[in-house]
Amino acid sequence: MPNLTSVEKEFSNLTKKRGFLSSLIDKDIADSWKRCISTGLDPLKKPKRTILSSKELDELKEKNEYIRRLINPELELLYSQIAGTNFMVAYSDSTGSVMDTIYDKTCLKTDVGKIVIPGSIWREEIGGTNGLGQVVTLNKDSIVSGKEHFFESHGKLSCFASPILNHEGKTIGIIDASTDVHSREQHTLALVKLATKSIETKLFINQFKDELILSFHPRQEYLSTNSVGLLAINGDGFVVGSNSNARIMLHGLAPLKNENFNNIFTTSFSSIANELLQNKILKISDHLGSSVFIIKSQNFKKKISKETGIKTYACNNCKGSKFKEERCVLIKSAFIETGNISAASRKLGVSRTTIYKHLK
Structure with a gap:
């Protein structure tokens, strides 16, 4: 595992290569990159894809069946609200394991459609800096756009993620929208946040x-x-x-x-x-x-x-x-x-x- 000095040095090299100024890069992104470097991830290599088995995915879906019944209508509505092409919406549990997805027709042939799939795991130590992983780690809304992703192979993606909070403030799920880097970022994140708030309200009233x-x-x-x-x-x-x-x-x-x-x-x-x-x-x-x-x-x-x-x-x-x-x-x-x-x-x-x- 790299020591503190080597982490800072590698971080500095990575920001220069990506065209960022170290002093101006978003703090959450910078901290995430440093954690990725500390755990030994290599930004130039393709991330090791970790996919749940069919049995594990079925068990996860069954465990979250109640909340999935509330979430899936919101996913469909969110999907209809996001303009453009090459995008998808997804629901994951609080650990970043994707359960449900809805894709745009053209999305299945793109990087988004190939890697953000049911059963894929997006925790930071696996997927590097990404929207779902940031929510898992920070428990708050997140945008990770283009070159802000730790892995270079994810450089064409933009991820917009928001946690679903229960009445105790605990994250019990995550809604994510992933698309190309040219999307309207704040607009898309606002729609994702509206979806999570709607889900939280329904959960609260039922509870x-x-x-x-x-x-x-x-x-x-x-x-x-x-x-x-x-x-x-x-x-x-x-x-x-x-x-x-x-x-x-x-x-x-x-x-x-x-x-x-x-x-x-x-x-x-x-x-x-x-x-x-x-x-x-x-x-x-x-x-x-x-x-x-x-x-x-x-x-x-x-x-x-x-x-x-x-x-x-x-x-x-x-x-x-x-x-x-x-x-x-x-x-x-x-x-x-x-x-x-x-x-x-x-x-x-x-x-x-x-x-x-x-x-x-």
């Missing part, structure tokens, strides 16, 4: 389908887009899940997981619950002073607390109506939060008799 899911954004007109923050709230008013947008927009506040809604926003959960259930768009502020618009995006009928003697499902009088069932659960939540019928009545703006009816 927390039994909870109240709230969408929020600083701009009201963005509430119907995939740029919204998503919070899954249980019957006690605690956050049980958040998407990556929510974590970005609420950065600097208390950790979101298992945090009380009231510790994040200055408006209490119980005071706006009824309005949210009526699909009203509300404007609230977080404890750092930022304002957002918030609206309900999913129904919920979940247990409130295992530690109370109160039934945590809707009472018989409320069954048969989704809104009444949800409202019944929220009333019980308000009572648990306050521990007092009068206090719960004041928070929700309903009569004490109404509170008692739902707790009976």
